Amino acid sequence: MPLDPNTVSTYREERLLLHHQHKHPIGSRRRRAAIQSSDNVPFEQIPYQCFQEARKVLAEDREEKLAQIALMRKRIATWQAIPQEEIGVARKKGRLVAMQKHLEHLKILADVNDPVIKKRFEDGMAWVGEWNADDLRMMAGDMNRPIYRYLADRKWRKYARLVLMQRISQFHIVPDVLQHLDPTASVTLGFQRRNVQPGEFVDSRVSEVPARLNVQVYDKGERLVTIVVVNPDVPDIESDSFSSRCHFLAVNVPVSPTKSSVPLAHLKRDDHIVQPWLPPFAQKGSPYQRLVVLVLQQDGSEPLDLARLKTLAPRRDAWNTNRFLAHNKATPIGATLFRTVWDDGTDGVMARAGVEGVEQELVRKRPEKNPYKKKDGSRYR
């Protein structure tokens, strides 16, 4: 008997569904289990008069909003037709921008109270925050619609973004890496099967392979992004301070609301990669090192010139993110981070990556003596 992807709720059934029918279960397991025991009556047939009356009110409101949307579209067309000489460039542009903004707002208002949309979103059609390939797949169809983008953004800002902001603040990503950062896209990070929360320590063997990213943007349209992985904690013995190193640099990566998965290992070397993945490593004894993953939106109309970047070859060492932003017209839209310390696997990782310095370790300098001279101890006896 074929299994229903809507109702499978045990590991075994899920596995069978995947293996034999090549289908992914839909939504959360909790939802699927609930559907099994519910009558699953569609909203139109729910036999409560009050509920149906409320639906009518909402439908009426939606009709109203749709009429407003049509009106606003007509007005925008009218304004676009007016020649600039009559009203001035600035006035026309300002007016059009304001009207477009209002139009987008109306689109949200038209759908935000729809119980079906709310149900679909809460059932995991557009779930954001956890790595679940099925959810991402389901989401792909929906994130074209403004309402689902809006709901997903709101959900992200309610928890995941707050955590991210806390980590960015506590780990001093601002100002050590960037001068200012206002994330508008959620960036989640993982290595093979291991998901990484912002700021987590990652075993050096795990982070030896390129990370896989999920860059979820919440505004419409495809754009090109640059992805940088920076380590701002490289010990610099000469200056008795820290320098920064670029562990990965890829440019012109297309990202859109429906196309969020960016496995760094699958990016084409000839199309995107300026600096291939250098596994994070921390020499024995050195303090933990932060690895910051930055997603920079390219603002220029043209894609960045890969060949030029390769010849200029911003060396891995002495990397400066602010300089890159200034030279290449880009804005940071998302970030995440993880940490690395010396562990059992670091020697092997360094050897395989051809990094020197395995046989050395860092030790704390002898503690400073108090500059205020203390009198001879024997005087106090």
Add this chain to the structure above:
Amino acid sequence: MPPRITQLAMRPRPPPSLSFTPALPFLYPPTHHHHHPLPSITTTQSRPASHAAQGRANKAAPGPGKRLGAKRGATELVVPGTIIFRQRGTHWFPGENAGMGRDHTIFAKEKGYVCFYKDRWRGVGYRGAGRVGARDGSGVQWRKYIGIVFERGGTLPRPVGAKRMRRLGMEVREREEGEGMASAAAAGVVEDAGALVRGQTMREREAVPRSRPELKMSQGYQFRESNWSIGRAAERANVKVRNFKPGDRFLAWRKRTARKARVVEAKSMKSRKARQAKGSKNK
């Protein structure tokens, strides 16, 4: 202070000032003060104490001073660990290269010169990391900080967006493990087994390990076999377990029957033993 109250009660109320002429004379009935400079004491007024004069309420005697306050002044040279300020609560916060102890004591984390300064604080997520409205003037809270600068005459706070001043404070030396470790690492065999082993085929990974691996110090300072190795002990001992096949009722029936037979056997042994014991007792 009861005595003072008594005196007040004895003294007559002073007449209203002469410059003020009352417009409504009936409010001020004629008094005989002028005729009798010392009035006789007719009623003794007293006020009950609103605060106990003795006992528990007044016990909060000032204890010994806690020697709070600044221990180092601005621009003074300090070394790591030097206490700069002792306080109750956070009158001062730790700034750059300073730390705060369990009792809010501010101490130096690096060698440098003390700097007392004010900086704005908008909660976690500020310093440029975009809170909504972080760039307008709303929600600004100024805090007092104590920080350490590395150069004499340096100032804090740093300009907005400038990197923190940090010091490594470490030096390089050769590792004690010696040459063997380095050459092993160069050959790529330092990898400890059990973790994600790269460069191995699936077949190599699944091959039965020949012997128990060397004991390594794990968490908690104990030398013990790792869990993955314990898990493969059966494979090393050539113990084969039949794969569980869900729905194999024939096997289930055989097992059940065998178990029942075992139980019957055990019971019969038990009763036989009991009988023998009884017999021996009777003898």
